[in-house]
Amino acid sequence: MKLRIKLLSATAICAATTAGAVDLEVMHWWTSGGEANAVAKFAEAWTATGNTWVDGAIAGGGDTARPVMVSRIIGGDPPAAFQFNHGRQAEELIEAGLLLDLTDVAEAEGWADIVNPSSLLDACTVDGRIYCAPVNIHSWQWMWLSNAAYENAGLAVPTTWTEFAESAPALQEAGLTPLAMGGQSWQQNGAFGVMALALAGEEAWLSVNRDKNAETVMGPEYTRVFEAFGAAREFSDGLNVQDWNQATAAVINDTAGAQIMGDWAQGEFAMAGEVAGEDYSCLPGLGEVAILDTGGDAFYFPKQDDPEIEAGQKELAAMLLSPEVQVSFNSAKGSLPVRGDVDLTSVNECTQKGLDLLANGNIVPNGESFLAPDTISQLNDLMTEFWNTPAMTAAEVQEQYSDIIASAE
Structure with missing residues (x-):
């Protein structure tokens, strides 16, 4: 506790004193076993601060949960806090003046000095004001493999997508879903x-996503990707599941060889008692490139x-970034x-791979x-x-992908 007391700012401590014991409804879509943990x-x-966490979990993932959260907010019945991903999902709510400005908390807590990479805090910043508390770094750039499936x-x-x-x-000949x-x-x-x-590389990927260059979509680098993705369709034959964690379970149960999924999948492996490097292997960048994208989750406060x-709300925002909470949450979530x-x-060897990539930029x-x-x-x-x-x-x-990128904002 000494470390937390030292790092909590006067603003947060004052907030705790002023607020007393409050009930805060927190909406999120973390409902799989690993996510709930x-x-x-x-x-x-x-709860340890004397306050009450009113859990507002919504099953079905972000695509299901986000409209419900937005409806609550614009309908005049907002939760105290809600989870969105890093990025542009909350732009319209901020522009409408519906979200709490957290700049005073961020400045008092020194978020600009501790949040790494800085792009995560930039994603919370609009017109110089900070509107969210980033809580983790998630990367999509992983493939998870069942060691037993390959042994059987x-x-x-495999150590690369090409080998996979x-x-x-x-x-498939062994009766497994690749x-x-x-x-x-x-x-x-x-x-x-x-x-x-x-497969296309960082330069081409940035050209498409950052620069909205439709010509790059039609170029040879992306042609390779579309052809590989088309071939991959046949690799999933035999498995009929809906949710991402059900697909992860197929890898855990050794009935599937691999899954492309973000590092939140590690929470499912951990809940199943799986050990990285022994029961499952992990390939950042599909083993083709040593790189991660830095997405993740943040909490906003209506x-x-x-x-x-x-x-x-401000006390909770400060707490979410406190050192021991960061360690306990991200260790369970599989995120950084x-x-x-x-x-x-x-941390396990897969998380360490991610930390090394982050440290090396x-x-x-x-x-x-x-x-x-x-x-x-x-x-x-x-x-x-x-x-x-x-x-x-x-x-x-x-061709259709190129048309969408050409008209993208």
Whole structure:
């Protein structure tokens, strides 16, 4: 506790004194086993302050939860806090003046000095004011592999996407699904984004996502990605699941060889008692490039007409970035902490790979920080249509993808 007391600013301490014991409803979409275990770390820490965490979990993931949260806010019945991803998802709420300005908390807590990479705090900043508390660094750029699945098939565990693609037919002959893929559209588009960065390279990926260059989409680097993604459709035959964690379970249960999914999948492996390097392997950048994108989650706080609630909101914002909360939450979540000054020497080898890449600066911003929500929705719809329509060719989806990027904001 001494460390937390030292780091909590006068503002946060004052907020705690003013607020007393408050009940704060916190909305989020962390409902899988690993996610629920992680968010419980926040709830436990908040309860330990004498306050009450009113859990507002919404099943179904962000695409289901975000509209519910926005409806509550604009309908005049806002929660005290809600989870969104880093990026542009809250722009309209900020522009409408519906969210609490956290700049005083951020300045008092020194977030500008401790949040690493700084792009995470930049994603919370609009017109020089800070509107959210970033709580973790998640990266999509991972492939998770079942060591036992490969051993049972008499195969070596792949170390690159190329090796994985070459091994896929042998896995299928052994009665295994090479690539576990859930049915939600964000999973297909997310996997495509991972393959784009790994196979087309950083320069081409930035040209498309940051610069909205439709010509790059039609170029040879991205042609390779669309063709590889088209071939990958056949790798998922035999597995019919909807949620991402169900696909992760297929890897955990050794019925699937691999899954492309963000590092939040590690929470599921941990809950199942799986050990990184023994039961499962991990390939950042699909083993093709040593790079991560830095996305993740942040909490926003709707404005409330109650000084005690507002004081409690600011106390909670400060607590979410406190050292011990950062360690306990991110260790359970499988993500990296946003603080660059916490001790994570006990993390597993996959998390250590991520920390090493972060420390070496082998990172790019998350693609969602460049693209408007409407553009992401269009790409989600397109890539899930392609994934589920074998007759649709790589050239056809490439052309449509290019059109969306050409008109992207």
